[in-house]
Amino acid sequence: MSAAHQGEHHSEQEIKYSTCYMCACRCGIKVTIEDNRVRFIQGNRNHPINKGVLCAKGSAGIMKQCSPARLRSPLMRKPGSERGSGEFVEISWDQALDMLTERLARIRATDPNKFAFFTGRDQMQALSRLFAEQFGTLNWSAHGGFCSVNMAAAGLYTLGYAFWEFGDPDWDRTKYFMLWGVAEDHNSNPMKIGIEKLKSRGGKFVGINPARTGYQAVADEWVPIRPGTDAMLALSMVHVLLSRELFDWEFLIRYTNAPFLVVQTPGEKGDGLIYRDEAGHPLAWDLKKEAFVNGLDASCHPALFGEHTTPDGRTVKTVMTLLAERYLNERFAPENAAKICGVPAGTIERLALEMAHIAFKETIEIPVEWTDWAGRKHDKFIGRPVSMHAMRGVSAHSNGFQAARAIHFLQILLGTIDCPGGFRAKAPYPRPVPAPGKPARHSAPNTPLDAHPLGFPTAPEDLVIDDEGRPLRIDKAYSWEAPIANHGLMHMVITNAVKGDPYPIDTLLFFMANMAWNSSMNTANIQDMLREKGPDGEYKIPFLVVVDAFHSETVHFADLVLPDTTYLERYDAISLLDRPISEPDAVCDSIRHPLLALDRDVRPWQEVLVELSTRLKLPAFTNPDGTPKYKGYKDFITYYEREPGIGFLAGYRGADGSKSLRGEPNPQQWERYIENQGFFQYHLPKGIRYMRFANQGYLEFAKEAGFLKTAEPIIIELYSEAIQRFRLAGLGLYDGPMPKERVDQERLATYFDPLPDYYEPLEQQRVDKDEYPFFAVNQRPMMMYHSWDSQNAWLRQIIAQNHLYMNRARGESLGFKDEDWVWVESHNGKIRVQLRLIEGCQEDTVWTWNAIGKQSGTWGLKPGAPEATQGFLMNHLISELLPEKPGERRLTNSDPITGQAAWYDLRVKVTRAAPGEEGVWPTFANVPPLPGAPAKPDVLRYNTRVKA
Amino acid sequence: MNPSLAVIFLTLFSGAGFGLMATVAVVNDFAIDGGLSPLRTAILVALALLLVTMGMVSSTAHLANPKNAWRAFTRWRTSWLAREGVFAVLFYPVAIAYLGWVFFTNTDRDGVALALGNAAALIGLITIFCQGMIYACLRTIRQWHTPLVPANFYALGLALGMTVLATSRVLARGHDLVLVSTASALLVAAAVMKAIYYFWIGAPSGTTLQTATGFTRGRVRLLDQGHTFGTFLTHEFSNSISPVRARYFKIGVYLLGFLAPIAILLLATRTPIGLTVLLAPVLAFIGIGLERYLFFVEAQHVVNLYHGRMPGPLPQMHPALRAHAADALSAGKPGRLVPSYEKR
Amino acid sequence: MRLGLVIDLDTCVGCHACATACKEWNTSAITAPLTDYDPYGKEPSGVWFNRIRHYEIGEYPNNKTINFPMSCMHCENAECVTVCPTGASYKRPEDGIVLVDQDKCMGCNYCSWACPYGARELDRESGTMKKCTLCVDRIYDEALPAEERQPACVLACPAHARLFGDLDDPESTTSRAVRERGGYALMPELNYSPTNHYLPPRTRPSISTSDLPRGSLARKVKEWVNRVVER
Secondary structure (H helix, E strand, O other): OOOOOOOOOHHHEEEEEEEOOOOOOOOEEEEEEEOOEEEEEEEOOOOOOOOOOOOHHHHOHHHHHOOOOEOOOOEEEOOOOOOOOOOEEEOOHHHHHHHHHHHHHHHHHHOHHHEEEEEOOOOOHHHHHHHHHHHOOOOEEOHHHHOOHHHHHHHHOOOOOOOHHHEEEOOOOOOEEEEEOOOOOOOHHHHHHHHHHHHHOOOEEEEEOOEOOHHHHHOOEEEOOOOOOHHHHHHHHHHHHHHOOOOOHHHHHHHEOOOOEEEEOOOOOOOOOEOEOOOOOEEEEEOOOOEEEEOOOOOOOEOOOOEEEOOOOOEEEEHHHHHHHHHOOHHHOHHHHHHHHOOOHHHHHHHHHHHHHHHHHOOEEEOOOEEEOOOOEEOOEEEOOEEEEEOHHHHOOOOHHHHHHHHHHHHHHOOOEOOOOOEEEOOOOOOOOOOOOOOOOOOEOOEOOOOOOOOOOOOHHHOOEOOOOOEOOOOOOOOOOOOOOOOOOHHHHHHHHHHOOOOOOOEEEEEOOOOOOOOOOOHHHHHHHHHOEOOOOOEOOOEEEEEEOEOOOOHHHOOEEEEOOOOOOOOEEEOOOOOOOOEOOEEEEEEEOOOOOOOOOOOOHHHHHHHHHHHOOOHHHEOOOOOEOOOOHHHHHHHOOOEOOEOOOOOOEOOOOOEOOOOOOOOOHHHHHHHOOOEEEEEOOHHHOOOHHHEHHHHHHHHHOOOOOOOOOOOEOOOOHHHHHHHHHHHOOOOOOOOOOHHHHHHHHHHOOOOOOOOOOHHHHHOOOOOOOEEEEEEOOOOOOHHHHHHOOOHHHHOOOOOEEEEHHHHHHOOOOOOOEEEEEOOOOEEEEEEEEEOOEOOOEEEEEOOOOOOOOOOOOOOOOHHHHOOOOOHHHOOOEOOOOOOOOOOEOEOOOOOOEOOOOOEEEEEEOOOOOOOOEOOOOOOOOOOOOOOOOOEEOOOOOOOO | OOOOHHHHHHHHHHHHHHHHHHHHHHHHHOOHHHOOOHHHHHHHHHHHHHHHHHHHHHHHOOOOOHHHHHHHHOOOOOOHHHHHHHHHHHHHHHHHHHHHHHHHHOOOOOHHHHHHHHHHHHHHHHHHHHHHHHHHOOOOEOOOOOOHHHHHHHHHHHHHHHHHHHHHHHHHHOOOHHHHHHHHHHHHHHHHHHHHHHHHHOOOOOOOHHHHHOOOOOOEEEEEOOOOOOOHHHHHHOOOOOHHHHHHHHHHHHHHHHHHHHHHHHHHHHOOOHHHHHHHHHHHHHHHHHHHHHHHHOOOEOHHHHOOOOOOOOOOOOHHHHHHHHHHHHOOOOOOOOOOOOOO | OOEEEEEEOOOOOOOOHHHHHHHHHHOOOOOOOOOEEOOOOOOOEEOOOOEEEEEEEOOOOOOEEEEEEEOOOOOOOOHHHHHOOOOOEEEOOOOOOEEEOOOOOOOOOHHHHHOOOOOEEEEOOOOEEEEOOOOHHHHOOOOOOHHHOOOHHHHHOOOOOEEEEEOOOOOOHHHHHHHHHOOEOOOHHHOOOOOOEEEOOOOOOOOOOOOOOOOOOOOOHHHOOOOOOOO
């Protein structure tokens, strides 16, 4: 058929480049548009993230754009109707913003903390944070508290960077890749590209995961592990490495705090802190001088091992000695670890040795000159080509912070940090360890905060608590319950606000967060809390504002709905000041710009935020004469400078657009980005691509680019003195704030271990393991992202119902068979779901796909859609609080260090439903359609060849 | 395979029509039992044309885009379906000419009548063969990919035709042993042929999910078919029947399709039973209609393997085990043998 | 010329990117649209040219999950073409691509019966059979940049598990991959001679660890001999 391609209307088509937002991976897209409709979305071949490829979500963007779930205009809960009844009236933007401005202005003038602003899958957190800061409320965070704060915090308190957004395996060189836990929904395309690169080179891919699906499917070796025991597995491998002296001596001495001396005075103040000189320098034992020397001095020869007595009579040991003493303990021997992890001892030992072989016997070299922090020239980079990645599978446990640290320990001992073939940092990382910046603690009427609402505490003094030790934030982040809650505890906001603990609030604003459904633990109770009223008849949360582009379950509970645009309809900056998209070899950022004309009365949330800031006359948005500083979001991004020359977008700066990374604002910056296919990348010179924590060239470059304040080397912290300070506070041995309640003291003393250790997840410590024999976890299918894709007419054909998966042999031994309806019960509740028996599931684990279940009537689906009748959420089983203990206040079900929601700690029992008991339970009332909601077609024939 | 009524009726009625035409021609050729009267011939040929037309018309209901049906003859060089169409269409002028000749000349024994009758019969028989080959040529469906399929189509078409013919003779003369015996013999022959077929499709198939995916070293199980609900493929190919149900259906086929017609026809040769004899062809059509339903529903397309289904209703198992498994199935026990992943 | 695909089962992670990219391109391409039924209702379904099935091989813990994309194999002995009565189905002599002329198809489904691979799906709305075109409207479209003249599924595949090329040319990447990796065709016993091939998962030699020093567990930390390394 020679006429085969004649039908393509090239002359009527426009090609535009932008950035995908079907998930947080943020790939470059090349979009063909015909008659204001999307003809084709493909990956942008030139884009650093996806290099031309695109995942199922990305290609299904068309269906998101024509979703009947798209909100159409601002909505107000119908006066007189009950919250959650789904009765809304359409209002104008002016009405909506007047109402909100009036309310917020009143709050700001009295007690700004009464306004809580929490954002979900926000990719412009830097702007929403700036708004909160300028507003003066401490109560802001994004969704990291229930996503991956353990991962991020562990990395930032150990290496100065972390998995996913802050670091990547060196896919072009690594020979051994170990993937810990679920990773499918994040870092989507780069990881697939990378796995293929590794495999085509003959490298080995080891997957550690209770379930063998997704990436684990193509793993060369699958290690089915019991959920929540990753720390023990990693530390047992550390045990193997130590016991055979398989670690990188030079790396540990030069780049980590392994040779630093730690004071050993148990029961006394100062125990476990680094031994320092009067200037505060950490001390080490010099082997040549046989004396204590400044451990930061480039010319010293520090002992890695050893115990010494200080002139004042205190015992000190090197960090490495403590580490060896700890992990050489038989507790970590593979045969003992095997009992906890369910991984055979032989496998543990072999995996550790395989990595050691690759690191030390298959070392690679890149002959490039570089200079280290002390000015010493090197003629090559040495690579130990073992790399790792971990995400939520490790993160969403209440021992996830320490587990992630343990994984980093393996990498550090093998010397695979930011080296060729190893685990590489991505700009603006690495940052100093721990990262600078403390969380804001003071809020005052009509006054911006004096710091970011989120930061990195290194001592109890940094906590956001009052003089009595009570939390100052509504989510109790940075309180004794979650001292280094770097991402906040969004999952606690509703519960705390409804209880008025620590205080009641007035207005709660959620952006893109489905807190009334799959983003909350304990969904049904959370819905009840949103409806809960006080004795005065007023809602416990008086005013709930929901900003979203789609009709989510949370929209249903809003008092005011502000409709957002889709990612194809607005300007966005994916900024280095925010969640970076850099690659190891290049500093990158990118933009979105409107590709399609709006067909509904919706506004980009960023635009609305800038307008609200202007209306509220927030100082950063207002000139001294009271006039607005910025014409809108686009203008704001162009001209806002965090410090001179540093703005949201790093590319095409300077008046003529010739400057990169730092430079005065360029009025044509957006246009330059658009001309350059929507992204900017600055390729790092070869000499500063590796060992950046100690690479003088890089450190100086990073200082100039505003990534670092100084060009001091970044010292990798095996031993975390910051963590130890909190432990001392728990032990009553700290000069500074200390907790008063026994439970806080115990938690600090137990879990704030300066060296990572395994402890049983908190909830599991409190439930009867014989009664609840199964671990229960979630994974996300690669073709879907959070709850957004249920509405996608193509993606939901692939999966519209989830099952509970169980190991086949285990299931058969219990008398189960495929498609049985079963009850799944936890200490918190029960659900009825349909079972499937599979091989790829660890014997003690059941799991399901997350966020497939939906409330009937939401997300543009018709009543009776299988997402509501057959799909289910495991969330009902999970409590946001730990099981009650007599004489103890209710505690968050979160990591005791970071406040990470511990939604993977669940244990359940599974029993067969009675005959006739079919269909999912619980089910929820059907949500009525919103005013003006479009009809849902029975047949969809999307085709840009036919004029709309 | 999807047992759509359109294809069941097509093969059932047109097969019977062609079979009737053929038996009319043969009876007249050899003046078996004195041959047929011209009027009787005309009536039966008209009936044959009616049956063929019923089949053809119902087949168009099977087409999703019937406006292009006229194109269906163009690929007669390669496609048995096109050939069937060509011969089915050729049948009409010859059969109508025969009908006209017999009707208007009131003779069915002259050379023209014999020539036209035999030509129509031959075309009809070729059409039955083409129909059989439509199914038998498909390597994708083991239960069809056998010469037994056209053989069965012949046996069943001729048996049905002869049953109609014998019934008509019984109605006309009260009783007639020769044609009834012939019809009975053809029904018995068809029953035996069908038995051979049923036995044959019970034999194990070489193609399994292992060989279909190329993973022959371990057990292969479907984890997920990649779509929660049905697709064209599952709608078209995934029909199956439980062994227990199939056994009942087969008993029905033999009772209604073969035994009852023979019994009624034989009874009619002894006792006048009047119009009751019409039950013989009616039951034969019902019984063989059931047979045709089974022909489709028992046929398992290889693509079902990829959906984790067995190639046939428990074909690999020893009969004793099969009965056991069937009992388990009927008692609602493990569905692994016929997975219930399918939602439609 | 024999154009077709080679699917790498060693790297296919089962993400459905190929299937969705295919759906996206083809819903507005030469056999447009690819109708969806009940897209927001009880039993969403639709016409797709490429479907990914997921299998488990072996038994726990020695099991492996295999993701298995299937689309038209553009067979050398394309029985779907042989059996088509209308001439709607045809195989292009110049490149071996099997297509359905939408203007000729009468929707009898017979070709789909003849296809062992489930590659053909009827569009109930148009009443015509639709199938993978190997993006014939991309691969020869000179208005597209040369590197984009590939099937949409191949362009999209994030794991580069799909190769497109001429399997008649022994030096093409596809032919070489089949040769070097032991590529195989599905159900060869049916003798359809499919053009598309599958590359089996690689088997990796085990990593030797015998060259590592064997330390003694009994050794006490204080006995570690320090090495002199300049910081």
